[in-house]
Amino acid sequence: MSLFRRKKTGKVIPVKISTMDAELEFSLDYKATGQELFDLVCRTIGLRETWYFGLQFQDCKNYIAWLKLDKKVMDQPDILSHSPVQFLFLAKFYPEDVSEELVQEITQHLFFLQVKQSILNMDIYCPPEASVLLASYAVQAKYGDYDEASYQPGLLANEDLLPQRVIDQYKMTREMWEERIKVWYADHRGMSRDEAEMEYLKIAQDLDMCGVNYFQIFNKKESDLWLGVTNLGLNIYENENKLTPKIMFPWSEIRNISFDDKKFIIKTVDKSSSNFTFYSKKLRMNKLILDLCIGNHDLFMKRRKPDTMEVQQMKAQAKEEKLRRQIERSKLAREKQLREEVEREKAALETRLIQYQEEVRQAKEALQRSEESAELLAEKSMVAHQEAMLLQQKASEAEAEVQRIKVSVIKTEEERQHMERKSRESELVMRRILEDAERRKNEAENLRLEVQQAREAEKEAKNKLLEFLNISVTEMKGSPTGGSGGTPAPSWNTGNSWQRNGYSPGDMERRQGSNLSPEFIHELRNQSFDQGNQGHHGNQFSLHLQNEELTQSALDISNGFNGRHLSHFSVPNLSIPAYAHRFDLSSSVSHELMTENDMEALSLEIERERWQYLEKSKTLQDQLITFKSEIDELKVDENMSELDKLHSEQQHLGDNKYSTIQKVKRGSTQSRVAFFEEL
Structure with missing residues (x-):
């Protein structure tokens, strides 16, 4: 074995x-x-x-x-x-206060889903304005923060968010309801899923039918009534009104519950009062009623005792977890804010860079047009000069001819007179030719002056371009992305620059006057004397800069010359490399975000939330009232249900769930039992 x-x-x-x-x-x-x-x-x-x-x-x-x-x-x-x-x-069973009693997130989530389903199935009555608000919290819990860029119209219209009774009651399309929900949905930005579900439950627990199990009963007079088993006690409703109870028996007043066949007997704590007796219409429901009564009574008494060790442990863990998540959420919010600021700065700098590049391109085009105009004027000046030389040559030939004629006219007086007459005519022709030559010479001088003015305009355009580059580089050095490292000084190739452009240091001194310092003028003269006069056509004063030297050179010019007008220079490639405006996002947000002071501030913020809750509730009520007044114009009165009418009457009287409970449990137990018998 x-x-x-x-x-x-x-x-x-x-x-x-x-x-x-x-x-x-x-x-x-x-x-x-x-x-x-x-x-x-x-x-x-x-x-x-x-x-x-x-x-x-x-x-x-x-x-x-x-x-x-x-x-x-x-x-x-x-x-x-x-x-x-x-x-x-x-x-x-339902808690009395969801925010205080529901500890675990899974518990909150299961309650949220069940209450939401009951509202959509119309097992729990919810007024239209509250339905829209609850729908916005449900959307926040499901989709997270509202993002206008990624939001697609019609997304919420296809969701099951509102009771059909509410949709049928108003002349509003699903798109109109979606727009109303989206307004509140956008206000919930920054709220996590568990916070949105908790806010949903806080509003839902104030609904009259939330947490109530209804059973059909009748009293000794066989009046049809509703028994409501709740977390606070037993409510008695009229057959046509399941919103407002007529009387209530709190669990603290009930000592014993039993049933015999269809008869329920409830013994009260007040022994002088008679038993509270009612009859159920379905025998199979008696066990369910008794089970719910016992469970709700036990939880009612349990809430009024100190928490067990298990509950205390869960609450402590939940509190620590909530604090940890708040710290993480605060860190993420700050990191997100810093990243958004960096992104905004980056976008602004990129926009400015594009604008500067466009302005540089336009300046280059203007400079190119001025150079083309200068070349055209130079060609015209050369043609005029050649014409003037030709006229001078003709005048010389005419003068030689006159001299020859004067020498040959010696034979006779007639010939002399004839020759004198011819001489006078020739002199007249020569005078005309000389005048024409003088006029052409003046035209050539005028064209030369125009060429000189064009070159001056060209220099001014290039000076403006240099000043624009100085401003651009200065701003870029002042921005967060500008470097602070040294840059090699630019190399100036002066050569015979002043003479090549048709200017002498004396001309520059006379043109710029007090704008140039004496040292700068002396340097220009020395350059002119050292290099000699090598002509004034064809060459330009060039400034050879590398991409890396352009920034420092412009800064040196703006700081050293302080607004002087520089001569013409050739600008190299002005395109800025891709790495010039690169952001190190990781280094921007890598420092420690939570210090001891931040922890203290966070604790104070948690304490302030309790004081702000009442103000938030008041604001929420005002929003609900405003929204209700807006949609009342679209209401279809014929589609209003009995519960809608009862709720309107209740609002008109200024009653709510808790004020009604306080009213219906007034008086002694005996008087309420007697009132129940008379219903």
């Missing part, structure tokens, strides 16, 4: 669990209890706040039922035996 006996594998059943955002499948032992299945689901999804949830199913008669955790799953008679066995993992 073997010493080791193999454990027999028991019979298993397939189980399918549907949560609000996932579907789980398990192979469950046939003898497993409901608690084992429930714990398996909670471990799988990482849920620790298990007391709010349960496993729901439909029994053989299609009634809603909850799995009993203390019994075996397959021993519960109402469970259908088909394969796989299906359950819904849903919230069974």
Whole structure:
């Protein structure tokens, strides 16, 4: 006989669990209890706040039922035996204050999905203006921050965001609803998914029907009524009004709950008061009512006791996690802000660079046009000079002819007179020729002056280009991207530059007057004396600069000459290399962003959030009122439901969920029991 006996594998059943955002499948032992299945689901999804949830199913008669955790799953008679066995993992009980009681993010997320689904299915009544606000938080939770650049029109119109009752109630298209939702969606910028879901739940928990389980009952007078089982107690509603309860019995006033057949008996803490008795219309619902009453009563009493060690541990962990995320979010926000500033500066500099390049191009074109004009005028001056030389030659020939005629006319008086007459005529012709020659000479002089003026205009255009480059380089050196390293000084090739351009140092001195310093004028004269006069046509005063020298040379000129007019120079390639405006983004944001002072500021900011909440709520209410007044003009009164009319009456009276609760639980328990019997 073997010493080791193999454990027999028991019979298993397939189980399918549907949560609000996932579907789980398990192979469950046939003898497993409901608690084992429930714990398996909670471990799988990482849920620790298990007391709010349960496993729901439909029994053989299609009634809603909850799995009993203390019994075996397959021993519960109402469970259908088909394969796989299906359950819904849903919230069974609701907290009184979601912001204080819901600790885990998974808990908040599951509540958010379930409440959102109930509102869209119209199981929970939500007024139109609140529906739009809740839809904006749902969009923020799903898509994150609103980005106008990537947002596509029609994105929200195709989403299931509003109850059909709200859409039918107004003459508004889906695009119009989308535009309304988008306005609030843009206001939620910077809000994380869990924050958006929490804001959604904060608003939803104030809805009259949120967290209420309704059951049809009647009293001794057989009046049809609704019983509402809530986290605060038992509400009694009239048959036509599920929004506003008529009376309420808080859990603190209830001592015992039991039922016999269809009769429910509720014993109150006040022993002098008679029992609160009502009758259910469906016997199968009695167990469900009792189960919900016991669970809500236990949670009601648990909230008013000190938190258990498990809850304290979860809250401490949640607080640390929230603080860590706030610090990370603050760091990311600052890094994002710094990066955006750098990007904006980079874009501005690139724009300015493009503008400067365009201005340089235009200046080059103007300079080229002036050079072409100067060359054309020089050609005209040369032609005029040649014509003047030709006229002078003709005048010389005419004068020689006159002398020859004078020598030959000696024979007779008649011939002398004739010769004198001819001489006078020749002199007259010569005078005319000389006058014409003088006139042509004056024209040539005028053309020479025009050529000189054109060269001066050319020099002025080049001086302006140099001054523009000085300004550009100075601004670029003052920008964050400008370098501070030294640049080699430019080399000036002066040669016979002044004579080549048709100017002497004396001309430059007379032209520039007081704009030039005495040292600069003396240097120009020395250059002229050293180099000699080598003509004034064809060469230009050239400034040879490398790309790396252009920046420093322009700065040296602007600082050293301080506004002097320089002579003509040839500009090399002005295109700026790609690396000239490169940004090191990593170095801009690599320093430590959170110091001890930042931690203190963050703590103070968290404290201020509590004080700002009331002001934010007031602002939100004002926005809702404004939005409601805007869409009231498009309302179709015929499509208003009974709940819409009841809500309008409630708003007209100035009541809300909590003020109504305070009203309906006034008076003694005995008086409320008596009032219930008379309904």
